Amino acid sequence: MADSLRDQLLKSGIVKQVREEQRAKVPKDARPPQGKGKPRPPQGRRDEEIDLARAYAIRAQAEAAERKRAEQAAAEQARLKRERKARIQKLLEGQVLNKAEADQVRHFEYGGKIRRVHVDAEQLAALNEGRLGIVQQNGRYLVVSQAIAEQVRAIDPQQLALLVDPNEATDDDGVPDDLMW
Incomplete structure (x- = not known):
């Protein structure tokens, strides 16, 4: 015990x-004297x-x-x-490229989960090539230019949700490993 x-x-x-x-x-x-007077x-x-x-x-x-x-x-x-x-x-501010009329979905992994952002065909190609990136801000996923994504990475790398490296190794189907769909 x-x-x-x-x-x-x-x-x-x-x-x-x-x-x-x-x-x-x-x-x-x-100090009181030892052995003299009253017993302590x-x-x-x-x-x-x-x-x-x-x-x-x-x-x-x-x-x-x-x-x-x-x-x-x-x-x-x-x-x-x-x-x-x-x-x-x-x-x-003023750098977000999200479009309300976007008709395609780009899936990506962020925070251990599969997330998605709506983009148009041109933005989808640019995201896959690494010319655009995705930043997480206030619970939203914002499409931004590569330069802005790099600046966000410098400030707080955890806020950068996706920035494809064009020099990254691809698997045998020719698609970079971080591209799920």
Whole structure:
């Protein structure tokens, strides 16, 4: 069975260390004389309780500091993500080539799932040749030029959903490996 926290602290030496720190704080001349006057009650149990309480306090402070560091790191990551998203949004303004009257579907893998975007015949050929790319922004898949796709890749590679490399090896049917349909 697992040891109690008190036993673990005693084994780790934290309680002993705290006890030594307390002794160092009290000057020798302020300590009660040994062997003279009234007999002192045993202090061992009380010292252990004080040391244990102090050990709990030290542990609580360490945990609080760790939580604070983790929260600060998470806040910093969120801030950086917002900045990248804003930069990509600004970059995409007026650069999206999606067409409402697109009649063909281009399937691609993104995020471990098969996704699709509607394009016309000209855009489909350009996507397959690598002259156009697809960027994911706010849950939508946007068709953009190769230059814009490369800039998005530089800012945040996870937002680039598809950019076919024309020099990529193809399998035996002549279709690049990332072209599913």
